Amino acid sequence: MDIPGFVRFIREGQLQSAYKLITEENCLPSVCGRICSAPCENVCIESNRISVRALERFAADSYRSPFLRRPPMKQRGKKIAIIGSGPSGLAAAHSLAQKKYQVTIFEAFDKPGGVLRYGVPEFRVPKKMLDNDISQINNLGVQIKTHCFVGQTITVDELFEDGFAAILIATGAGTPKFMDLPGANIAGVYYGEEFLMRVNLTRANIFARYNPSFILGDHVAVIGSGNTALDCARAAVRFGREVSLVFRRTEEEMRVKEIERILGKEEGVHFEPLIRPVEILPDQNNFVGGLKCVRMDYADMDSTGKWELIEVPDSVFEMNVDTVIIAVGHKPNSLLTHNISGLKLNKSGTIKIDEDDGTTSVEGIFASGNVVTNAGPLLHAMVSGKHAADDIDRYLKK
Amino acid sequence: MFEIKNKIILAEDIKRLDVYAPDIAAKSLPGQFVSICPEEGDERIPLTVIDSDFNKGMISIIFRECGSTTKKLGKFSIGEKVSSILGPLGLPARIESKGLIVCIATDMGTAQILPICRAHRKAGCKVIGIIGAKTKRQLLLEAQMRLSCDKLHVRTEDGSYVKRGVATDVLKSILQEKKVDLVYVIGSIEFMQSVVSISKKQKIKTRVQLKPVMVDCMGMCGACRVKVGGEMVLACCDGPEFDGHKVDFDDFSLRQKAFEEAGTCQNSKSPFSRKNGGAGILTKLFSDIIEK
Numbered sequence: 072m073d074i075p076g077f078v079r080f081i082r083e084g085q086l087q088s089a090y091k092l093i094t095e096e097n098c099l100p101s102v103c104g105r106i107c108s109a110p111c112e113n114v115c116i117e118s119n120r121i122s123v124r125a126l127e128r129f130a131a132d133s134y135r136s137p138f139l140r141r142p143p144m145k146q147r148g149k150k151i152a153i154i155g156s157g158p159s160g161l162a163a164a165h166s167l168a169q170k171k172y173q174v175t176i177f178e179a180f181d182k183p184g185g186v187l188r189y190g191v192p193e194f195r196v197p198k199k200m201l202d203n204d205i206s207q208i209n210n211l212g213v214q215i216k217t218h219c220f221v222g223q224t225i226t227v228d229e230l231f232e233d234g235f236a237a238i239l240i241a242t243g244a245g246t247p248k249f250m251d252l253p254g255a256n257i258a259g260v261y262y263g264e265e266f267l268m269r270v271n272l273t274r275a276n277i278f279a280r281y282n283p284s285f286i287l288g289d290h291v292a293v294i295g296s297g298n299t300a301l302d303c304a305r306a307a308v309r310f311g312r313e314v315s316l317v318f319r320r321t322e323e324e325m326r327v328k329e330i331e332r333i334l335g336k337e338e339g340v341h342f343e344p345l346i347r348p349v350e351i352l353p354d355q356n357n358f359v360g361g362l363k364c365v366r367m368d369y370a371d372m373d374s375t376g377k378w379e380l381i382e383v384p385d386s387v388f389e390m391n392v393d394t395v396i397i398a399v400g401h402k403p404n405s406l407l408t409h410n411i412s413g414l415k416l417n418k419s420g421t422i423k424i425d426e427d428d429g430t431t432s433v434e435g436i437f438a439s440g441n442v443v444t445n446a447g448p449l450l451h452a453m454v455s456g457k458h459a460a461d462d463i464d465r466y467l468k469k
Numbered sequence: 470m471f472e473i474k475n476k477i478i479l480a481e482d483i484k485r486l487d488v489y490a491p492d493i494a495a496k497s498l499p500g501q502f503v504s505i506c507p508e509e510g511d512e513r514i515p516l517t518v519i520d521s522d523f524n525k526g527m528i529s530i531i532f533r534e535c536g537s538t539t540k541k542l543g544k545f546s547i548g549e550k551v552s553s554i555l556g557p558l559g560l561p562a563r564i565e566s567k568g569l570i571v572c573i574a575t576d577m578g579t580a581q582i583l584p585i586c587r588a589h590r591k592a593g594c595k596v597i598g599i600i601g602a603k604t605k606r607q608l609l610l611e612a613q614m615r616l617s618c619d620k621l622h623v624r625t626e627d628g629s630y631v632k633r634g635v636a637t638d639v640l641k642s643i644l645q646e647k648k649v650d651l652v653y654v655i656g657s658i659e660f661m662q663s664v665v666s667i668s669k670k671q672k673i674k675t676r677v678q679l680k681p682v683m684v685d686c687m688g689m690c691g692a693c694r695v696k697v698g699g700e701m702v703l704a705c706c707d708g709p710e711f712d713g714h715k716v717d718f719d720d721f722s723l724r725q726k727a728f729e730e731a732g733t734c735q736n737s738k739s740p741f742s743r744k745n746g747g748a749g750i751l752t753k754l755f756s757d758i759i760e761k
Contacts, residue, residue, distance in 0.1 A: 179687055181509065181553045189685070220687065223557055224492050245689035249701045256696070258724045265690035272513065272684065284512055284537070357723050406688045406706045 072096040074111060074123055081126055090134035093127060098165035098208055099158065099453070101200040102187055104128025108328060108448040132200070144212040148172040149467055152235040154221045154407065157185025158449050159440025160241035161208055162456035163463075168211035170464055175235075176213060179220040186243055189271045190264065190299075192306045222410040227436070237435050237463045240422065241456060242407055244441035248400040250294070254351030255397065259286055259359035263299040263398025270306050283310055288393020292317055292362050294348055295398035296325045301332070303396045304340045315341040315390070317348055319367055319380060347382065351395055362390040403442045411436070421445050429462035437463055470550040474527060480607050482534040483577070484543050485519070491526030493518075493556045499584035500562025500678070500710055503528065504686035506553040507542045514538050515683045515705070517581045518557060528554075531580035531609070558686050562710050563676075566592045568650030572618065573599040573640055573664060578655035579609045581678060585653055586617040595619050597643060601636030605629040637663050649673055654713065658722045665713040675713030679704050681725060696720045 073092055080089035093100045104127040111123050148171045153160045156178040164174045182188055184201050209215065219225060230238055247262035249255070261269075269285050289312060293304045296318035307314045316335075318325065321344045325332060336342065345367045354360030366386035369378045403420050415423040415432040422438040424431055431438050439459035440452040475487035493503060497518045504513045514536075520529040534543040545551065562585050570589050574582040579600045590596050598618035602608040603626045615621050624634040637660070643649065644667070652675045654664040661677050668675045681693040681704050688706040695704050696717035702708070 179555055180685075181506070189689075218553055218555055219492070220555055220558070224496060224555075246703070247691040249691065249694065256694070256720050256723060258726075262691040265684055265692045268684050268690045269512075272510075353723075357726065404688050404706075 077130065078121065078123070078126060081130055086130055086134050089130040093130060094207060097127075097453075098162055099187075099201075099204045100127055100131035101204055102158075102196050103449070103453075104131050105200075106191065106195055107450055110450070131204075143210050144168075146171050146173045146212040149236040150175065150234050151237050151239065151463060152177060152221075152230050153239045153241060155185055155241040155243060155440075155442075156183035156215060157241060157243045157440065157452070158187060159243065159452040159456035159459075160185065160239070161205065162453040163239055163241060163439060163460040164213045165208050165211065166457050166460035167463065168208070168213050170460070172464075172467075174213045176215045177219045177221045177225075178215060178217045181217055183215045183217065186245070190245070190267050192267060192270060192302050194305070194309070195302065222407040227411050231435065236467055237437060239456075239459055239463065240407065240431070240436060240438040240442055241440045241459075242404055242442050243452070244401045244403045244421075244445055246402050246404050247397070248402055250397050250399050252348060252351060252397070254353060254359075257351065257353045257357050257359060259288065259393060260351060260395045260397065261285075263293075263295065263303050263396055264401065266303050266396050267299070267306065286358075286394070287312060288359070289313060290392045291315075291394045291396060292348075292390055292392040293396045293398060294318070295400075296320065296327075297398065297400070298327050298331070299401075300396075300398035301325075301327050301335050301340075303398055305335055305338055307394075307396070308338050308340055312394075313341075314339070315343050315392075317343045317346050317362070317364065317390075319345070319347050321345060345380075349387070352389070359393055359395050362392050362395060364388055364390055400446065402445060408442075419445055428466065429459050430466070435466075437466075470552065471554045472550050473545055473547055476545070476547050479531065479609050482543070483531065483607075483609060484534070485529060485531045486542070486545070487527050487529050488551060488554060489526055490528050490554050490556075493554065494521040494526045494528050495523050497521045497528060497557035498561035499564070499588040501557035501559050502686075502709065503530065503554050503556030504558060504683070505530070505542065505551060507538060507545065507551055509552045511541065511552070512536075512538045513553075513555075513684065513686060514542075515558070515680070515686050517584075517678075519580055519583055528556075531577070533577050555686065559705060559709050560707065562588065562678075564588045564592050565594055565651055567594060569595045569597065569647060570651045570653060571597045571599065571640060571643060571649050572653045573636055573656075574654065575601040575636055575656040575660050576603075576607065577609075578657075578660075578678075579614065581655045582653065583610055583613055583617060586614065589653075590617055590619070598622070599624070599636045599639045599643075601625070601634075603627065636660075637667060640664060641667060644668070644671055644673070651676065652713075653677075658718060658725060661713070662718040662722075665716075665718070669714055676710055677713040677716060678709045679711060679716065679721065680709060681721070 077089040077092045109124040150173045153164050153176045156176045167174050183205055247264045291307045291312045291314045293300050293316050304314045304316045346364045347367050348364050350363040352361040366383040367380045368383050370381040371379050373379045413433050417423050424438050437459050439455045472489045474489050477485040502515045502517045504515050506513045516530045516532050518528050519531050532539050534540045572582050572586045586596050596618045598614050598621040601624045622639045623631040624636050652668045654661050655678045665675050684690040684692045686705045688703050693704040694701050697711050698715040
């Protein structure tokens with residue numbers, strides 16, 4: 072992306088040109104302007120680091136020109152099907168539509184967006200901004216077919232019969248990794264994905280007016296230290312609950328951006344570092360009655376240079392919580408990949424792809440995003456979507 | 470949007486809807502389910518497809534009004550449109566082609582076992598059906614079950630219809646008399662557990678359909694996790710049909726019972742409601758305009 076170019080445009084006050092320059096490369100500017108991990112800011116060579124992310128957000132949000140809204144373009148190239156309308160699928164669709172292909176995105180839910188709509192809470196990515204970005208992609212001639220679950224409503228073979236020349240699987244990694252914790256199956260224990268989905272899917276994202284449609288106690292403990300865990304904690308705070316975030320390492324080692332951590336702290340999330348949950352205790356009605364934890368401490372540096380953690384002896388204590396949310400990672404959804412015969416998977420459930428040309432073991436089927444890498448920030452998913460688009464382009468021109 | 474073409478009230482607060490959804494009707498097999506969201510922003514609920522008509526493009530669903538979402542769905546009338554239906558989801562039921570099969574169900578399970586009885590009968594099995602209910606009023610689909618089974622036993626708990634008794638007693642007597650190849654059971658958790666314990670003694674293959682709480686119904690949330698054979702699986706991807714002997718019912722009932730209890734108090738008012746909105750805010754708005 073031409074960062075100096077669009078920063079210059081913003082300095083000169085030409086927001087439209089800046090926006091256009093961004094959207095040439097990045098199809099979701101207002102989303103990336105909010106939740107991107109912004110590796111560009113860490114390597115900024117300016118003397119006082121420029122906050123590129125904030126500038127991108129500013130350009131995307133302030134650009135509103137109704138005159139430029141034209142009817143969607145009609146593409147005449149070969150037909151390509153993209154399964155999943157998450158960040159990776161949208162990036163690939165944007166890139167392929169720029170190359171004049173007829174792209175159709177298949178989405179199982181009511182609205183496109185994937186994890187951005189159903190996995191990220193409203194206060195981080197407003198749904199209105201997401202709709203804006205997606206309508207820009209729609210304008211390029213990308214069709215989005217909702218209520219269509221590829222593999223169940225329509226199979227991959229039928230897609231090929233319908234005349235699709237290539238299929239890109241971008242279904243992401245949405246299934247939670249199950250935690251081997253005693254008592255993780257009692258009522259009142261949610262996995263992070265389930266909690267965020269319930270918040271986003273129902274109208275519970277308008278926090279002040281709607282009651283959560285599920286059981287949420289007054290004291291909530293969130294286990295995990297990633298972005299999902301912090302999102303869960305911040306969403307629960309907005310419901311008016313007392314929330315503590317429990318994780319094994321220190322605050323500095325959390326895999327989130329520093330500003331998010333500070334915001335979370337300001338909103339009232341209690342950070343409980345160096346604690347390992349041992350057991351979820353049930354009460355008499357088989358709801359969560361408490362969380363048994365052990366304190367951890369640094370012991371020694373192991374051979375790889377990482378600090379080793381050990382339990383502090385006799386430090387078992389009980390946290391008084393009514394709801395536990397577990398957000399310790401995720402793995403790819405197995406439903407689609409099991410339905411395609413001949414598709415080779417890795418041990419962890421991800422799709423095996425060729426390093427050079429991005430194809431899977433089935434001809435004409437490509438894969439990108441978290442379904443290949445299992446986990447990774449938004450940016451990596453979008454980049455891999457773009458690479459997959461290039462691969463498809465090369466494959467179809469052969 | 471999916472249009473409701475027909476609506477039948479089967480028993481007290483049990484309703485049947487016929488919805489026009491050609492894509493789903495063309496694909497759905499016995500044992501699969503759909504996830505329905507009545508209005509935008511509601512919870513999605515999984516409901517078994519009872520019948521699908523490929524020519525008309527219609528699917529039928531039967532549900533009991535218990536939670537807030539099913540109550541809302543029950544208020545839909547003919548000609549109205551449901552916001553979203555996704556499906557068919559889950560794996561289709563494994564259908565045997567020969568042998569004697571006992572299909573046993575109570576209450577709402579009767580509706581879900583009907584397509585399985587039909588499919589087995591069509592494939593060439595001999596099907597014995599056992600249905601039970603509390604009273605005659607709550608007995609569902611008796612005529613349809615009679616048509617799709619070779620022999621049907623009906624039991625009501627208070628003796629208001631046919632014979633007083635419990636469905637499991639009939640199963641016990643059948644298992645003593647005949648050589649049964651497969652027992653298929655759908656019903657409440659305790660009922661399934663008791664049937665499985667009976668069939669386990671005689672080492673007869675048993676299949677159950679589990680209906681845990683689901684949120685997105687396509688394997689993304691982990692709400693429908695159940696322990697089968699010591700392994701955690703998702704009922705929406707790997708089910709809803711499971712081997713009855715392997716399911717850990719105690720673990721399963723822990724979560725489900727709590728949700729059932731919570732379902733009754735789900736419609737309580739929000740503690741955060743500020744009493745603004747509705748008619749009050751409109752009059753305030755209009756008075757402001759008039760003053761200006």
